[in-house]
Amino acid sequence: MNEIQEKTYLPVNIAGINFHNPFVVGSGPTVKTVDMIRKIDEAGWGAAFIKLTIDPEPYISRDPRYSWWKKEKLHTFTLEKRIKLDEALRLCEGGKKYAKVTKIFSNITYEGPAGIDGWVKMAKAFEDAGADGNELNMCCPNMSFNVEITGEKTDHKTGASLGQCPSDVAAIVKAIKAETKIPLVVKLTPESGGIAQVAKSTYEAGADIVASVGNRLGVPPIKIENPFESTQRLNIDNGLTTLSGPWLKPLALRDVYEIRTLNSGNYPIIGYGGMSNWKDYLEMIMMGANMIGICTDTMIRGYNFLYKEIDKLKNYLERHNYSSINEIRGLLLPTVKPATTLKTKEAVAVVNTDNCTGCELCTPIGHCYAIAMVEGKGMEGKNRKGIVANVDPYNCTGCSTCFDVCPTNAFEWNDVPKDRSITPV
Numbered sequence: 257m258n259e260i261q262e263k264t265y266l267p268v269n270i271a272g273i274n275f276h277n278p279f280v281v282g283s284g285p286t287v288k289t290v291d292m293i294r295k296i297d298e299a300g301w302g303a304a305f306i307k308l309t310i311d312p313e314p315y316i317s318r319d320p321r322y323s324w325w326k327k328e329k330l331h332t333f334t335l336e337k338r339i340k341l342d343e344a345l346r347l348c349e350g351g352k353k354y355a356k357v358t359k360i361f362s363n364i365t366y367e368g369p370a371g372i373d374g375w376v377k378m379a380k381a382f383e384d385a386g387a388d389g390n391e392l393n394m395c396c397p398n399m400s401f402n403v404e405i406t407g408e409k410t411d412h413k414t415g416a417s418l419g420q421c422p423s424d425v426a427a428i429v430k431a432i433k434a435e436t437k438i439p440l441v442v443k444l445t446p447e448s449g450g451i452a453q454v455a456k457s458t459y460e461a462g463a464d465i466v467a468s469v470g471n472r473l474g475v476p477p478i479k480i481e482n483p484f485e486s487t488q489r490l491n492i493d494n495g496l497t498t499l500s501g502p503w504l505k506p507l508a509l510r511d512v513y514e515i516r517t518l519n520s521g522n523y524p525i526i527g528y529g530g531m532s533n534w535k536d537y538l539e540m541i542m543m544g545a546n547m548i549g550i551c552t553d554t555m556i557r558g559y560n561f562l563y564k565e566i567d568k569l570k571n572y573l574e575r576h577n578y579s580s581i582n583e584i585r586g587l588l589l590p591t592v593k594p595a596t597t598l599k600t601k602e603a604v605a606v607v608n609t610d611n612c613t614g615c616e617l618c619t620p621i622g623h624c625y626a627i628a629m630v631e632g633k634g635m636e637g638k639n640r641k642g643i644v645a646n647v648d649p650y651n652c653t654g655c656s657t658c659f660d661v662c663p664t665n666a667f668e669w670n671d672v673p674k675d676r677s678i679t680p681v
């Protein structure tokens with residue numbers, strides 16, 4: 257092991273595989289060449305999932321068009337290159353020769369006349385090429401799903417279109433499991449609105465691991481002064497884009513939460529979507545993920561950041577007296593309560609007038625009947641108008657929007673008046 261591989265050692269055993277750590281480079285543009293796999297391995301990643309391989313021929317495969325919206329923490333792409341089976345098998349064999357610590361998985365779609373047999377043949381071909389596991393792409397939103405959403409007709413049904421059909425996915429899983437020995441991952445789309453149900457049928461059909469892709473299809477930012485010009489560089493037309501990156505995290509956490517909650521067994525999950533630092537990884541694990549999948553961050557930062565993030569994560573575990581990552585997996589699941597029984601504290605807002613500049617930013621809050629400006633000295637030297645905000649505790653619901661609006665943190669909590677008998681609007 258090189259020095260970095262030693263630093264990234266955080267072993268986990270999942271689906272019978274000993275992974276160097278639970279961090280994987282997701283299928284995408286950063287797992288497309290043997291050289292990339294070499295770098296991934298040297299940077300100590302637990303696994304790498306080869307770029308989507310389509311057999312017979314990728315029916316949409318074009319020069320990529322990416323945009324990284326730094327301020328929005330959003331990555332978008334309209335077009336992407338997929339790879340052919342022969343090329344991917346050579347990549348798998350080549351990568352296996354280099355990889356000392358990184359396990360190598362396929363990411364496959366069959367969409368020819370052989371139907372399920374075609375899927376099985378592809379999976380077996382990767383097994384023969386030395387892959388540590390296969391992954392079924394039941395998630396890509398930017399092929400037939402993109403075409404359907406734009407209102408065009410298509411005979412193709414792959415990625416996020418196919419991944420919405422529990423019975424179709426289960427039939428493919430069953431057939432592959434009957435003919436191959438290596439673990440099978442199924443990477444699912446949330447676009448169906450029923451990711452947990454599809455996951456359930458996938459597990460029941462024998463899948464070893466479920467991955468939640470995280471990304472969604474959406475509309476990229478629009479240049480409002482010239483809305484006909486695409487904001488995606490080198491795009492002439494506007495197009496739907498696949499959205500990924502940090503903005504996605506709350507939705508991605510929910511996907512994993514949902515899969516974990518509906519499937520009571522201890523099934524392994526790879527959680528993808530907006531993972532960009534050790535804190536994100538911890539949140540995802542606390543929501544029930546066994547492994548963390550990362551794509552966008554490797555596009556922007558390369559592969560060599562992992563050891564630094566793992567170091568901070570290990571430090572967190574130590575500080576909080578956790579002996580291993582297993583101890584925090586799913587830690588937050590039982591704490592998530594339904595809206596019917598979610599416990600809350602009762603309180604009303606009150607203004608600490610020493611911090612009030614009289615700026616009046618809190619008075620327009622549309623849903624609030626409690627705030628009014630009154631005469632008062634306010635913040636020393638900063639309150640020129642001699643007015644301060646005041647909260648009527650009989651009309652305060654405790655919603656807390658004023659805390660977010662006030663630039664000087666003047667709002668605090670106080671007890672609900674004992675004699676308040678009417679619930680405020």
Ligand SMILES: Cc1cc2nc3c(=O)[nH]c(=O)nc-3n(C[C@H](O)[C@H](O)[C@H](O)COP(=O)(O)O)c2cc1C
Nearest residue numbers: 282283284308469470500501528529530550551552
């Ligand atoms: C440019 C790009 C290409 C991708 N290609 C694939 C792919 O070929 N197969 C796949 O299963 N997922 C693909 N993904 C999805 C990622 O692997 C990942 O699940 C998703 O982007 C969410 O994670 P992230 O926010 O870390 O990118 C791609 C993502 C991006 C941004």
Ligand code: SF4
Nearest residue numbers: 624652653655656658
């Ligand atoms: S907590 Fe909500 S209701 Fe109460 S004063 Fe603030 S904004 Fe108004």
Ligand code: SF4
Nearest residue numbers: 612613615616618662
């Ligand atoms: S937003 Fe804050 S500083 Fe401005 S008036 Fe309201 S309480 Fe005072």
